[in-house]
Amino acid sequence: MPDKKRHSLHDLPGQCGFVSGGLEPNDSVCPVTRYRPEFVPSRLIDEAMSGWFPTLIRHCIGCELCSPDMEHSFANCADKLLLQGGVREDYMPRAFSGALDAIVSIQLRNEGSQNRLGWIGEGLKIKAPDHEGKVALFVGNTPYLDSLLGDEIGYYPTDESNAAIELLNSVGVEPVVLPDEVDCGRDRLHAGDRAAFIALGTRNRDLLRERGVKTIVTTCDDVRYTLGTRYPGRIPDWDFEVVRLADFLVSRGGKLAFMPTRETVAIQPPDIYSDPGGNDAVRELLKRIPELIVKTMAPGMPSTFGSWNQFDSYSKLLETDYLRAAEATSAPTLLVSGTTMLVRLLEGRRPGSWEETSIKIKGFYRFLSERHTVAEEFAGA
Amino acid sequence: MSAVDSTTSRVLVFYCTRQKPSDHPGFRELVIGESDSVEIEVPCSGRVGTGEIMRGLAEGYDRVIVLSCGVKSCVHRFGCPEAKKAMEKARKLAQTAGLDPKRIFFYEADNPDGSGE
Numbered sequence: 001m002p003d004k005k006r007h008s009l010h011d012l013p014g015q016c017g018f019v020s021g022g023l024e025p026n027d028s029v030c031p032v033t034r035y036r037p038e039f040v041p042s043r044l045i046d047e048a049m050s051g052w053f054p055t056l057i058r059h060c061i062g063c064e065l066c067s068p069d070m071e072h073s074f075a076n077c078a079d080k081l082l083l084q085g086g087v088r089e090d091y092m093p094r095a096f097s098g099a100l101d102a103i104v105s106i107q108l109r110n111e112g113s114q115n116r117l118g119w120i121g122e123g124l125k126i127k128a129p130d131h132e133g134k135v136a137l138f139v140g141n142t143p144y145l146d147s148l149l150g151d152e153i154g155y156y157p158t159d160e161s162n163a164a165i166e167l168l169n170s171v172g173v174e175p176v177v178l179p180d181e182v183d184c185g186r187d188r189l190h191a192g193d194r195a196a197f198i199a200l201g202t203r204n205r206d207l208l209r210e211r212g213v214k215t216i217v218t219t220c221d222d223v224r225y226t227l228g229t230r231y232p233g234r235i236p237d238w239d240f241e242v243v244r245l246a247d248f249l250v251s252r253g254g255k256l257a258f259m260p261t262r263e264t265v266a267i268q269p270p271d272i273y274s275d276p277g278g279n280d281a282v283r284e285l286l287k288r289i290p291e292l293i294v295k296t297m298a299p300g301m302p303s304t305f306g307s308w309n310q311f312d313s314y315s316k317l318l319e320t321d322y323l324r325a326a327e328a329t330s331a332p333t334l335l336v337s338g339t340t341m342l343v344r345l346l347e348g349r350r351p352g353s354w355e356e357t358s359i360k361i362k363g364f365y366r367f368l369s370e371r372h373t374v375a376e377e378f379a380g381a
Numbered sequence: 382m383s384a385v386d387s388t389t390s391r392v393l394v395f396y397c398t399r400q401k402p403s404d405h406p407g408f409r410e411l412v413i414g415e416s417d418s419v420e421i422e423v424p425c426s427g428r429v430g431t432g433e434i435m436r437g438l439a440e441g442y443d444r445v446i447v448l449s450c451g452v453k454s455c456v457h458r459f460g461c462p463e464a465k466k467a468m469e470k471a472r473k474l475a476q477t478a479g480l481d482p483k484r485i486f487f488y489e490a491d492n493p494d495g496s497g498e
Contacts, residue, residue: 096430096431096432097430097431097432097433098432098433098435098436099430099431099432099435099436099470099471099474101432101436101439102432102435102436102438102439103435103439103474103478105436105439105440106435106438106439106478106480107478109439109441112479112480113479114477114478114479115476115477115478115479116477118477143477144474144477144478147470147473147474147477148431148470148474
């Protein structure tokens with residue numbers, strides 16, 4: 001079968017849309033192509049290289065879902081194109097009328113110390129600010145999202161961070177939580193602001209090094225992807241191990257046991273974005289909860305809805321389809337393991353919204369921490 | 382309400398089109414003082430969101446002030462409460478970011494004495 005379309009950048013992976021000819025939009029890993037078949041990332045690159053800068057390319061900046069190999073990736077090409085002046089001032093839409101973006105600007109100005117640890121619950125143990133530790137919990141913007149969204153959606157995103165500390169404590173880890181951690185920079189990278197992205201990453205690197213950190217644990221798939229995949233090669237001397245909490249708990253949490261729970265929950269099947277190591281750690285941890293019935297959503301749903309500044313119709317379609325797939329499992333509760341994704345789903349389906357859903361959306365780590373117990377009591381030890 | 386001690390600071394003012402700063406001598410004297418001010422007219426103070434206030438701080442303004450109608454006099458009814466809500470959120474964000482939340486000031490024209498400091 002002859003190729004339907006040919007592109008000059010043959011080194012691009014063939015899964016972005018129509019590059020390999022036989023692919024249909026639904027076979028694509030590109031979430032935008034799925035809803036907009038005419039959106040072909042490799043074609044956009046061709047157009048950009050020919051001198052015309054297509055505005056749609058902003059969907060691709062920093063995405064990398066189609067590009068496991070960063071050096072030859074689509075996104076790497078997009079980065080280079082952006083440096084050629086493809087991004088204009090205010091090119092990207094800004095979420096929350098620019099509030100989060102402004103916070104990042106304030107962080108970059110470095111005017112003073114942040115007060116971002118007030119959310120940590122009583123009794124939870126973290127390393128004192130003057131103590132070193134090998135494991136850090138990267139919480140990203142959750143303290144800010146508390147202020148921005150908490151009262152409106154009835155959910156405070158640091159709840160998931162508190163649950164994470166609780167679980168880490170239960171496996172004997174007192175994590176470092178940086179009092180002056182700055183944004184991971186994903187949104188700035190999506191917006192084509194590479195200089196800010198590198199400045200943020202460099203700041204995080206220095207702060208983590210000061211505390212002697214070797215491993216970064218996160219509850220957010222987007223943070224894991226940014227720190228684990230986008231920082232290396234872009235942030236000089238970035239040599240930290242970045243793992244999501246589920247993987248860390250499976251590897252370190254031999255003693256982790258849970259109370260029996262007669263419930264049915266839905267989860268998303270692992271994919272390359274959320275589970276690059278193929279450990280299926282989320283399901284592995286849920287298997288340890290006696291009597292819990294776990295239903296898996298149909299494959300094909302993305303593990304990210306894009307950056308905060310991509311509140312466009314495609315992101316909304318992704319969210320809606322995601323919830324439909326969850327509802328189709330007939331489970332009353334959906335567990336979401338990525339914090340940003342969790343907040344996006346809750347924010348879009350707040351009570352009273354026309355998009356309100358019947359399925360209960362819950363954070364995976366809070367679900368675990370509520371059921372966590374002493375190993376000896378229920379593990380038969 | 383006390384006079385502002387700021388002779389060289391930069392102030393960003395958002396004001397409702399029905400409440401011009403010049404109509405309120407007390408506002409200019411007590412709130413803006415001798416500061417250099419940039420004044421932006423908006424159709425309604427409810428139009429000023431958390432993002433606009435935070436972007437003012439991010440741009441380096443020492444204070445961001447919203448001059449609004451009162452709850453009762455707002456022709457849109459929701460304007461003043463919305464602006465207040467945005468201001469409260471912005472103050473929380475500013476505090477978390479390590480900035481003084483008092484850098485965000487809300488001046489309610491109907492009730493200047495009760496305006497937020």
